[in-house]
Amino acid sequence: xxxxxIPVSCCISxxxxxxxxxxxSRQDILRTAxxxxxxRGYDATSxxxxxxxxxxxxxxxxxxxxxxxxxxxxxxxxxMDITQERVIDPVRGVADPEQRLRMLIRLHIEVVLSERxxxxxxxxxxxxxxxxxxxxxxxxxxxxxxxxxxNLIAEVQRVRQSTGTVNPRAAVFALLGMINWIYQWYKxxxxxxxxxxxxxxxxxxxxxxxx
Amino acid sequence: xxxxxIPVSCCISxxxxxxxxxxxSRQDILRTAxxxxxxRGYDATSxxxxxxxxxxxxxxxxxxxxxxxxxxxxxxxxxMDITQERVIDPVRGVADPEQRLRMLIRLHIEVVLSERxxxxxxxxxxxxxxxxxxxxxxxxxxxxxxxxxxNLIAEVQRVRQSTGTVNPRAAVFALLGMINWIYQWYKxxxxxxxxxxxxxxxxxxxxxxxx
Numbered sequence: 001x002x003x004x005x006i007p008v009s010c011c012i013s014x015x016x017x018x019x020x021x022x023x024x025s026r027q028d029i030l031r032t033a034x035x036x037x038x039x040r041g042y043d044a045t046s047x048x049x050x051x052x053x054x055x056x057x058x059x060x061x062x063x064x065x066x067x068x069x070x071x072x073x074x075x076x077x078x079x080m081d082i083t084q085e086r087v088i089d090p091v092r093g094v095a096d097p098e099q100r101l102r103m104l105i106r107l108h109i110e111v112v113l114s115e116r117x118x119x120x121x122x123x124x125x126x127x128x129x130x131x132x133x134x135x136x137x138x139x140x141x142x143x144x145x146x147x148x149x150x151n152l153i154a155e156v157q158r159v160r161q162s163t164g165t166v167n168p169r170a171a172v173f174a175l176l177g178m179i180n181w182i183y184q185w186y187k188x189x190x191x192x193x194x195x196x197x198x199x200x201x202x203x204x205x206x207x208x209x210x211x
Numbered sequence: 212x213x214x215x216x217i218p219v220s221c222c223i224s225x226x227x228x229x230x231x232x233x234x235x236s237r238q239d240i241l242r243t244a245x246x247x248x249x250x251r252g253y254d255a256t257s258x259x260x261x262x263x264x265x266x267x268x269x270x271x272x273x274x275x276x277x278x279x280x281x282x283x284x285x286x287x288x289x290x291m292d293i294t295q296e297r298v299i300d301p302v303r304g305v306a307d308p309e310q311r312l313r314m315l316i317r318l319h320i321e322v323v324l325s326e327r328x329x330x331x332x333x334x335x336x337x338x339x340x341x342x343x344x345x346x347x348x349x350x351x352x353x354x355x356x357x358x359x360x361x362n363l364i365a366e367v368q369r370v371r372q373s374t375g376t377v378n379p380r381a382a383v384f385a386l387l388g389m390i391n392w393i394y395q396w397y398k399x400x401x402x403x404x405x406x407x408x409x410x411x412x413x414x415x416x417x418x419x420x421x422x
Contacts, residue, residue, distance in 0.1 A: 041252075078399045121262060125395065127249070129250075156265035165414050166411060166415055167411065169402065169403055170412065170415070171411075171415060173389075173415075174411075174415050176396075177389040177391070177392025178389060182384070186386075191383070192381055197381065199375060200378065200381035200382075203377055204377055205419060207418050208417075208418045208420075209415055
């Protein structure tokens with residue numbers, strides 16, 4: 001199920017004039033599927049619906065994904081790739097732990113607020129049943145991110161010589177809750193916007209977790 | 212769609228010997244539907260499935276609820292009743308604003324951790340499409356709770372003469388995120404449990420929001 005196992009670029013370059021080639025990438029399929037799942041509900045969306053929305057033949061869709069489970073797994077896996085590339089990889093380059101955590105909070109909020117990323121990453125938090133093997137693979141990636149943050153919070157507590165009132169495990173779930181809950185209430189036209197939101201949540205979390 | 216428009220108690224008292232009477236209460240129907248929606252997905256659960264799980268005839272179910280939308284709306288409305296009865300009403304009796312907020316945090320976390328309440332209240336946060344009129348009624352109750360908390364946070368900031376670093380709107384969404392995200396990670400067998408969780412989140416939030 002690795003991305004490179006399917007020669008998307010070959011298909012596109014070999015037959016450039018057919019309709020299928022224009023949307024025949026896994027990324028397009030995942031993005032369209034994510035939109036349909038959110039508009040109609042995951043269970044109410046069929047493989048036929050996904051194919052029709054992309055103006056693909058059923059065969060064209062099944063060439064890439066054998067089932068809706070496979071689409072959902074790849075959506076969630078892609079959401080974790082986004083988190084890796086937009087949040088984890090950039091902050092790894094920051095030497096100072098406090099600055100690393102501040103940057104992590106800002107970048108994670110940016111991913112949640114980005115309209116393009118949001119339609120993919122929100123799927124991580126919907127409770128659709130996945131087959132156990134696929135569910136475990138996603139949960140393992142989620143847990144790695146939680147541990148990465150938890151270790152970083154513990155490191156900042158050591159640097160700041162925190163009193164030990166707050167344990168890093170409670171703090172990491174508090175922070176993930178603050179950030180991931182944004183999906184539930186955020187409106188682009190609302191009063192609380194990007195930079196201000198990151199600044200406010202950083203202020204609340206830092207004063208809260210590093211007493 | 213008000214609860215008192217359907218004579219549940221009359222049905223039960225009139226024909227006590229039939230199977231239908233045993234489970235023929237709206238509460239039982241809502242609880243069973245909530246469980247099925249979470250196990251199988253909302254869209255994949257039919258009215259027939261709900262009736263079968265309750266060993267009700269289809270007519271018996273339709274006597275109470277005309278559609279799955281009506282069940283979902285009533286589930287969400289019941290979840291807001293639980294919030295009102297278990298959180299909002301009890302804290303209204305507390306004169307001191309700081310104690311009122313501490314109690315609100317503890318009681319709201321208790322509702323989330325209560326196995327019995329959780330299967331109902333988690334439905335508030337699933338993004339299933341409801342008809343616009345019903346969606347508006349639920350959103351209005353949610354907004355009332357947000358405003359109640361926001362006003363309380365602002366009041367505590369005044370009493371504590373906070374510096375104004377944190378605005379109450381950002382703080383209320385941070386707090387709701389911390390608490391409502393518990394649905395996503397909490398395990399009864401985990402290391403972070405009820406009383407400790409309430410104490411940790413209260414410590415983080417108070418230091419964070421009342422600088």
